[in-house]
Amino acid sequence: MKKYNFDKIISRENTDSVKYDFREEYFGKADVLPMWVADMDFETPDFIVDAIRKRAAHPIYGYSIMSKTYHDSIVNWQKTRHKWQIEKDWISFTPGIVPAINFAILSFTEKGEGVIVQPPVYFPFFEAIKANGRIQIENSLHIDSQHYQIDFGDLEKKAKDAKMLLLSNPHNPTGRCFTRAELQTIGDICVRNNVIIISDEIHNDLILPGNEHIPMASVSDKIADITVTCIAPSKTFNIAGLATSSVIISNKALREKFQKTLHQLHIFRGNLFGYVASTAGYQHGALWVDQLMQYIQQNFDFLSEFLLSELPHLKLTHAEGTYLAWIDFRETGLSDKTIKDKLIFEAGLGFSHGPIFGNGGQGFQRVNLATPLSVVEEACHRLKKVF
C-alpha cells in the first residue's frame, strides 16, 4: 500500500499564496507561522498533479466541457464515501462555495427576508447575507464541555421568521459533524416552516477517524426536497486555487431557479484544470484522504495532549471533522485584542481570530492543523512561551 508523506516541509512563500504571501497585510507581520486560511501545507496528491501535467502537455487550453467522466466521478465519490446516491442532473457547477451561497441567496430569497446562521460560524456567511440585503437571524450554538450543541427550541422560534438556513456541516470552526438525529431535527423544523436549507458540506471528506459525515439531503426525502448541498474537491485535495465546486439539488423546481441565476450571471463554465483535478481526485483519492485524516488526527492529539499538560487554561474544542482546531482562551482572562496582539507580536503565530466568526467567537482562536506535525509542535512551544 502506498504511504503518503505529510511530514515534508514545502516552502509556499512567493507562490502568491494567501496564507503566506498576504501575511504582512493581514497580520501586520510578514513572518508569523501561518495557521489561518483553510488550505493545507501538504502537497496536492501526485495523482492530481500528474493528471494536470498530462493535460498541460497538450498546448491548447481552450473552452472546455465538463465531461461524463467528470460528473461520474462526483456521483461515485458521494456514493462510496458518503453513502449518498445523487444523479448527474442534480449537479450544477459553481466556481466556489462562497459564490454558490450568494447565488442561492439570490435565487431563493428576496431583499429584507431572514436567513438563519449558527454562530460561531464561517464568517463569509454573514457577508453573503449582508451584501445581498437580507436579514441575519442567529441561532447560536452552545458549548458544553468542549462540545458544541444546537439550540433546537431557539431554531424552531427563529425559523418562523426565516426563508433560509445556512448550515455548515461539518461545522467550521467548531469541528462538529452533526449526527443524523440532529440533522433530522434541523431538517424537520425547516420543512415545517418552509425554510430552505443551504448545506455547505465543503469539509465533508475531512472526517476524523471514528466519526461520520451525513449529508443533510440524505436524511429524508422531505428534507432532500428543501435542501441545496454545496460540495467541492477544494478542501479535500488542497486545490482551492482551482475554483471548482458543485451544488446538488434534487428538487427540480429549486434547481431550475438556481440555474436561472447562474445563467443570468453567465456562470456555468469553470476552468479546464479544475475539471481535470476534480476528476482525478474523486477517482483516485480515497486512500490519500484516509491517510490525510489519520495524520490530522495525530496533529489534534499532539495539540490536545500539549494543552492538557502544559497549558491547561487553554481548552481545545472536541473536533469530529475538519482540520481546524478551535481553542478557548477565555480562562486567560485576557481581552480579544490582547490575545491577538500576544499571538502575532510575541509568539509570531498567525491564527484566525475568534470574533470574526461572530457571536460565541469571543475568547477563541481557530488554528489550522493541516500542516506537518513539526509545525504544530513549533506552534505549541511558541504558545507556551507567551501564555
Ligand SMILES: Cc1ncc(COP(=O)(O)O)c(C=O)c1O
Ligand atoms: C464552511 C466553508 N465554506 C466555504 C469555504 C470556501 O469555499 P470556496 O473557496 O469554494 O468559496 C470555506 C473555506 O474555508 C469553508 O470553511
